[in-house]
Amino acid sequence: MNAVSEPILTVRDLSKTYAGGFQALKNIDLEIDKGEIIALLGPNGAGKTTLISIICGIAQATRGSVSVAGFDIRKDYRKTRSMIGLVPQELTTDSFESVWSTVSFSRGLFGKSANSAHIEKILRDLSLWDKKDDKIMTLSGGMKRRLLIAKALSHEPTVLFLDEPTAGVDVSLRKDMWKIVEELKAAGVTIILTTHYIEEAEEIADRVGIINNGELILIEEKTKLMSKLGNKRVTLDLCDPLSNVPATLEDHSLELSEDGNQLTYTFTTGGDRTGVTAFLDDLKAADIHFKDLNTIESSLEEIFVNLVQESS
Ligand SMILES: Nc1ncnc2c1ncn2[C@@H]1O[C@H](COP(=O)(O)OP(=O)(O)O)[C@@H](O)[C@H]1O
Ligand SMILES: [Mg+2]
Secondary structure (H helix, E strand, C coil), X not given: CCCCCXXXXXXXXXXXXXXXXXXXXXXXXXXXXXXXXXXXXXCCCCCHHXXXXXXXXXXXXXXXXXXXXXXXXXXXXXXHHHHEEEECCCCCCCCCXXXXXXXXXXXXXXXXXXXXHHHHHHHHHCCCHHHCCCEHHHCCHHHHHHHHHHHHHCCCCCEEEEECCCCCCCHHHHHHHHHHHHHHHHCCCEEEEEECCHHHHHHHCXXXXXXXXXXXXXXXXXXXXXXXXXEEEEEEEECCCCCCCCHHHCCCCEEECXXXXXXXXXXXXXXXXXXXXXXXXXXXXXXXXXXXXXXXXXXXXXXXXXXXXXXX
C-alpha cells in the first residue's frame, strides 16, 4: 500500500435508511488503495449489497459521501461510474440480443470506443467465446453469470465490484473467476468482493472488512486480523495420562481429553503476553511431560463468528 497516493475509493460517514425507515448502513468509513483486493464479509442482510449499490449509483445514501479516484459519485457520476465495473448479485439478464452485442454495447454505454480485441479476450477468458452469437435468453444460469462478469469488464474498469460472485456457481466458473481476479490485480485493478465463503476471503483478499447490522465492525489486513484476533491452541500429547487438571495449572485455560492423554491450552496471540512460558514452567513444576505438541491457529471463520457474536 502506498501512503502517498490518494485512495481509489473513499467512503465517508455513509448511512442509508430505506423508505420504510429501516437503517441498512450506519456511518460507514472506508478507504481502499489502488490495486487492493478487499473482501467484505457479513451475514445476509448485513448491508453489503446496499453499500455496493450506493457506490455504483444505483441507490442513494441518506448521509455521507463517496469518491472514486477523488471524484464525487454524485457530482461526477458519469466519470466515476465509468471507472467502476459491477457484477451484481442477482441475475437480471434476459434478452434477444447476442452475447457479443450485449458485451460490446455495454462497453459503449460507458463512453469507451469499440475494441473487439478486448471483448474477444474477455469472452475467451470466461469460456463464452463459443456462445458469442447465442441469444442471452438461451443461456444457462452459469453462462448468464459469466456474461454479467464479461459486461462488468467490458469497459476496462479501475475498480471492480463482485457481489457474492461465487454463491451457487460451479467449480469451473469459480476457477475462471479467480484466475481473472489475479490477472486484474496484476494489472492494478482494485477489487471489492462480498462473500459468504470465508475460505475465499482467506485465500484471495489483502484486507477483510466485516459488516454486521449495517456497521463496518472492522477492516484489517487479513494476516493481521488473523494474528490479532485469532486464538491459538496447543495440544500436548502427554507421556502419562492425567485423571484431572492439577490445581497448580488451574489459572491456565486448559482442557483435558476424556482419556486423559491430551491437554489443550488456548491463548490469544494478540495479548501482550501469551502466557505460554508461564504455562510451560507450571507444567514442568507439576512434573507433567509430553511427547508431542501441536499448534492450531483459528481460521478466519472462527474469528468472524466471534466478532459477529460480540457485536450483536
Ligand atoms: N429496497 C429496500 N427497501 C427496504 N429495505 C431494504 C431494501 N433493500 C435492502 N433492504 C434491507 O436492508 C438490509 C441490508 O440488505 P442488503 O444490503 O441486501 O444486505 P446483504 O447484501 O449484506 O445481504 C436488509 O435487512 C434488507 O432487507
Ligand atoms: Mg447482498
